Amino acid sequence: xxxxxxxxxxxxxxxCEITRVFxxxxxxxxxxxxxxxxxxxxxxxxxxxxxxxxxxxxxHMLGCVETPSxxxxxxxxxxxxxxxxxxxxxxxxxxxxxxxQRFFLLPMLTAWENVELPQAEARISxxxxxxxxxxxxxxxxxxxxxxxxxxxxxxxxxxxVAIARALANRPVLLLADEPTGELDxxxxxxxxELFDRVQRDGxxxxxxxxxxxxxxxxxxxxxxxxxxxxxxxxxx
Amino acid sequence: xxxxxFALRGLVRQPGRAILGIVGIAATGAxxxxxxxxxxxxxxxxxxxxxxxxxxxxxxxxxATPLSGPPITNMADxxxxxxxxxGIEHVVPLRIGEAQIDISGRPRDVTFMGANAAGRxxxxxxxxxxxxxxxxxxxxxxxxxxxxxxxxxxKPGATITLRGACTANSxxxxxxxxxxxxxxxxxxxxxxxxxxxNLRAFARTCGDAKADEADILMIASKPGDGPASAVxxxxxxxxxxxxVTNEELVARFQQVEFSYFRQISFxxxxxxxxxxxxxxxxxxxxSTNQRLGEIAALRALGFSRKRMVSDVLWRSALLVGxxxxxxxxxxxxxxxxxxxxxxxxxxxxxxxxxFVFAPRALVLYVLLLSITIGVAAIYPLRTVARLPIxxxxxxxxxx
Numbered sequence: 001x002x003x004x005x006x007x008x009x010x011x012x013x014x015x016c017e018i019t020r021v022f023x024x025x026x027x028x029x030x031x032x033x034x035x036x037x038x039x040x041x042x043x044x045x046x047x048x049x050x051x052x053x054x055x056x057x058x059x060h061m062l063g064c065v066e067t068p069s070x071x072x073x074x075x076x077x078x079x080x081x082x083x084x085x086x087x088x089x090x091x092x093x094x095x096x097x098x099x100x101q102r103f104f105l106l107p108m109l110t111a112w113e114n115v116e117l118p119q120a121e122a123r124i125s126x127x128x129x130x131x132x133x134x135x136x137x138x139x140x141x142x143x144x145x146x147x148x149x150x151x152x153x154x155x156x157x158x159x160x161v162a163i164a165r166a167l168a169n170r171p172v173l174l175l176a177d178e179p180t181g182e183l184d185x186x187x188x189x190x191x192x193e194l195f196d197r198v199q200r201d202g203x204x205x206x207x208x209x210x211x212x213x214x215x216x217x218x219x220x221x222x223x224x225x226x227x228x229x230x231x232x233x234x235x236x
Numbered sequence: 237x238x239x240x241x242f243a244l245r246g247l248v249r250q251p252g253r254a255i256l257g258i259v260g261i262a263a264t265g266a267x268x269x270x271x272x273x274x275x276x277x278x279x280x281x282x283x284x285x286x287x288x289x290x291x292x293x294x295x296x297x298x299x300a301t302p303l304s305g306p307p308i309t310n311m312a313d314x315x316x317x318x319x320x321x322x323g324i325e326h327v328v329p330l331r332i333g334e335a336q337i338d339i340s341g342r343p344r345d346v347t348f349m350g351a352n353a354a355g356r357x358x359x360x361x362x363x364x365x366x367x368x369x370x371x372x373x374x375x376x377x378x379x380x381x382x383x384x385x386x387x388x389x390x391k392p393g394a395t396i397t398l399r400g401a402c403t404a405n406s407x408x409x410x411x412x413x414x415x416x417x418x419x420x421x422x423x424x425x426x427x428x429x430x431x432x433x434n435l436r437a438f439a440r441t442c443g444d445a446k447a448d449e450a451d452i453l454m455i456a457s458k459p460g461d462g463p464a465s466a467v468x469x470x471x472x473x474x475x476x477x478x479x480v481t482n483e484e485l486v487a488r489f490q491q492v493e494f495s496y497f498r499q500i501s502f503x504x505x506x507x508x509x510x511x512x513x514x515x516x517x518x519x520x521x522x523s524t525n526q527r528l529g530e531i532a533a534l535r536a537l538g539f540s541r542k543r544m545v546s547d548v549l550w551r552s553a554l555l556v557g558x559x560x561x562x563x564x565x566x567x568x569x570x571x572x573x574x575x576x577x578x579x580x581x582x583x584x585x586x587x588x589x590x591f592v593f594a595p596r597a598l599v600l601y602v603l604l605l606s607i608t609i610g611v612a613a614i615y616p617l618r619t620v621a622r623l624p625i626x627x628x629x630x631x632x633x634x635x
Contacts, residue, residue: 022627056626056629056630057626060536060625060626060629063536065535065536065625065626066625066626085540085541086540086541086542089535089538089539089540089541090538090540091538092536092537092538093537093538093539094538096538097537098533098536098537100533100536100629100633101633102529102633104529104530104532104533104534104632106530106534107249108245108246108248108249109237109245113237116237117237118537118538118539120237121538121539121543122538165537166537169538177629177633178633181633
């Protein structure tokens with residue numbers, strides 16, 4: 001598969017002491033507390049930790065879905081907090097891919113249409129979309145299922161389509177939130193292999209997981225507890 | 237995929253709900269369309285009937301409607317004086333009374349009229365030949381309406397005997413008429429029996445042979461001059477008479493007789509619109525709430541807030557649009573049926589329509605539906621526009 005265009009020299013994401021506080025009726029809850037990290041091009045990072053430790057919130061901040069309550073978050077050297085919502089949406093559309101635990105494929109669209117959709121939103125030409133969608137479905141091994149709707153696919157197949165969709169606009173960063181959480185171990189393993197391949201092909205991958213086996217495949221593992229990065233491990 | 241195509245696929249995905257919404261809107265839309273037609277229908281219909289009669293001014297002795305007020309006396313002189321006015325082309329004096337006729341051995345009331353109309357006549361001849369003002373034949377001539385012709389199986393050339401019942405104590409012997417023709421009278425009711433002769437025969441039948449009276453003068457102004465200046469001229473020469481143009485007559489109806497229907501149509505249109513609004517709001521809200529995870533995921537994937545909002549608006553537009561288009565033939569069919577029902581009410585001219593299609597009603601209908609599209613989408617739009625992506629995704633996973 002062709003790699004992301006214009007590789008960066010600097011980090012894709014640089015977080016400096018970012019904190020995210022949610023106001024709650026019973027009092028503010030700090031989900032992420034003073035986290036600093038950087039994601040480089042073609043990086044492979046796993047964020048591992050127990051439920052409720054702030055992994056997903058951190059991932060959403062890295063993906064410009066959430067803005068930090070304090071601290072600085074730079075995406076390709078641009079301060080995310082200062083960007084208006086429309087610009088952050090556009091940044092996500094063109095630079096970031098998301099894979100969710102529950103796939104969130106659009107049930108009324110075929111696998112092909114689900115993969116084509118973000119490209120159409122990015123105003124890619126029809127012909128370019130056709131080529132890219134063919135390439136991606138082939139890449140995830142589902143060319144033969146292109147015209148199937150999500151309800152006609154297995155969980156693993158749905159997640160493959162979701163990964164193809166996330167890669168549709170050639171993102172520099174692929175974020176996955178518990179991508180194997182809904183899958184059995186064997187299927188989860190296949191999906192993890194697909195992430196390995198995406199990373200090898202040049203896209204930075206950040207996976208949030210509580211599955212140690214999945215986390216161990218990454219080059220770096222960030223262990224989180226109570227909203228903080230407790231330690232960072234780097235694979236052999 | 238455009239927001240329209242996207243919204244269309246979303247509706248097709250849930251055909252049951254989409255059909256329910258479209259049918260609901262079609263039903264409420266049909267009622268709304270009917271109420272909009274009703275709001276101006278009587279006025280438009282009355283305007284058309286009055287314009288179709290061919291006379292644009294009516295003169296009576298008082299502001300009261302004919303028969304309820306006194307007649308115009310010195311009719312011949314009055315007619316001559318008014319006909320001499322420069323803006324007036326035709327003056328037709330008309331008397332309206334009652335007569336009786338035997339149908340199957342039982343006396344039946346007939347609306348009996350007398351008119352001296354030489355050129356233009358306030359009726360339409362359907363068959364046979366017209367009556368003449370100065371017809372001195374032994375057997376006076378008569379025009380009858382279609383109802384009477386059918387009830388008695390009469391054709392032009394037949395004879396008919398009428399007993400005048402113009403006064404309470406009428407003891408005039410019956411008059412034998414020869415039917416010269418069958419005519420349509422614009423203000424006849426659905427089952428009304430009507431006959432018209434000239435003023436001389438009318439007076440004879442009613443037993444007031446010397447009477448020089450008219451209940452109403454039908455006047456046609458000269459083309460180009462317009463009825464307003466003719467009415468001004470009549471008011472100058474005969475300030476004792478009440479002269480009204482068709483336009484003034486319609487305005488009077490609109491203020492008094494038709495205002496009841498206008499109010500009903502306004503109330504029902506408002507209620508209908510409210511229910512349509514409620515239906516679409518509920519459908520859109522339920523559908524949006526079921527798709528919150530999907531919407532949050534699309535937002536995370538980079539779909540703009542504007543795009544997601546336009547998706548909801550398109551869904552609303554498709555539901556209301558499809559239902560609204562279906563409502564038009566449904567509304568027209570319903571209006572035809574209701575019109576037939578209402579026209580059987582006593583005192584309603586058969587030619588009068590309660591529901592009249594007019595471009596104004598259609599424009600107003602489209603405008604109201606367009607507003608419905610927007611207003612019904614407000615709540616779901618607000619939900620989508622304010623959707624917190626992160627917590628929605630989290631809630632979907634936890635849920």
